[in-house]
Amino acid sequence: MQQEMAQDPKKTRMIEQIDDNLKRVYNEILKEQVPDRFKDLLEQLKEKERRK
Amino acid sequence: MMAPSELAYGPGDAPFPDPRDEITNFLSPMRAFAISLTRNMSSADDLVQDTIVKAWGNIDKFQPGTNMQAWLFTILRNTFYSDRRKTRREVPDPDGIHAAALFEMPAHHGRLAFNDFKQAFDQLSVEHREVLILVGASGFSTEESAEMLGVAIGTVKSRTSRARKRLAELMGLEDEDDLMGQGEKATPAAVTKPRQFVS
Numbered sequence: 001m002q003q004e005m006a007q008d009p010k011k012t013r014m015i016e017q018i019d020d021n022l023k024r025v026y027n028e029i030l031k032e033q034v035p036d037r038f039k040d041l042l043e044q045l046k047e048k049e050r051r052k
Numbered sequence: 053m054m055a056p057s058e059l060a061y062g063p064g065d066a067p068f069p070d071p072r073d074e075i076t077n078f079l080s081p082m083r084a085f086a087i088s089l090t091r092n093m094s095s096a097d098d099l100v101q102d103t104i105v106k107a108w109g110n111i112d113k114f115q116p117g118t119n120m121q122a123w124l125f126t127i128l129r130n131t132f133y134s135d136r137r138k139t140r141r142e143v144p145d146p147d148g149i150h151a152a153a154l155f156e157m158p159a160h161h162g163r164l165a166f167n168d169f170k171q172a173f174d175q176l177s178v179e180h181r182e183v184l185i186l187v188g189a190s191g192f193s194t195e196e197s198a199e200m201l202g203v204a205i206g207t208v209k210s211r212t213s214r215a216r217k218r219l220a221e222l223m224g225l226e227d228e229d230d231l232m233g234q235g236e237k238a239t240p241a242a243v244t245k246p247r248q249f250v251s
Contacts, residue, residue, distance in 0.1 A: 018169075029080065029083055030084055038101065045072075045108045
């Protein structure tokens with residue numbers, strides 16, 4: 001991680017830990033199966049478009 | 053850590069495809085952002101659904117070649133705040149889904165206890181949650197985040213810094229080691245470095 005100025009290494013480590021955890025929270029959801037309702041909805045919208 | 057390849061967005065890869073076909077590639081990130089805003093699974097899914105319908109109907113306002121995820125996140129966020137103003141309350145997490153069932157997993161050695169982290173995260177204000185997810189987790193640059201949040205870049209930086217500080221406080225880490233420093237005078241350069249989405 002690039003730094004523009006000297007920083008308290010503890011603080012930097014803290015920020016890294018927080019970001020690691022944020023990414024874990026976020027990535028856990030990314031790994032989940034997306035509910036079918038969204039793909040179904042997109043299909044419906046597309047179908048409606050075709051009938052226009 | 054590799055992001056799923058479906059998240060990679062290459063503007064101009066194909067000759068003018070229908071941008072609506074790309075919405076499907078951002079369903080997971082939209083859900084992740086929606087959950088972090090609502091802290092409630094069913095509200096989050098309703099929010100994603102509304103966002104899809106709005107994005108579909110307003111696709112003419114999307115500029116091809118720009119970041120579609122940022123565009124979708126902006127719609128999602130605007131929808132969230134608009135709903136929130138209507139109901140004048142934040143949706144709670146009555147089932148504790150977000151707090152417990154969804155992310156239940158053991159903390160890794162050498163990391164902050166993950167469950168403590170999630171609980172602390174859910175206690176943050178929505179302004180803090182969204183800035184941390186945008187800048188800290190989903191890897192948007194400070195500039196992109198500022199645009200999505202409709203605030204100045206400096207505001208994104210200071211808000212990110214305060215959100216991290218608050219998170220540390222909620223986890224009881226600040227008193228112990230004074231990890232976040234005192235007075236918050238230093239510019240958190242490391243915090244605000246733009247990051248690529250794929251990290």
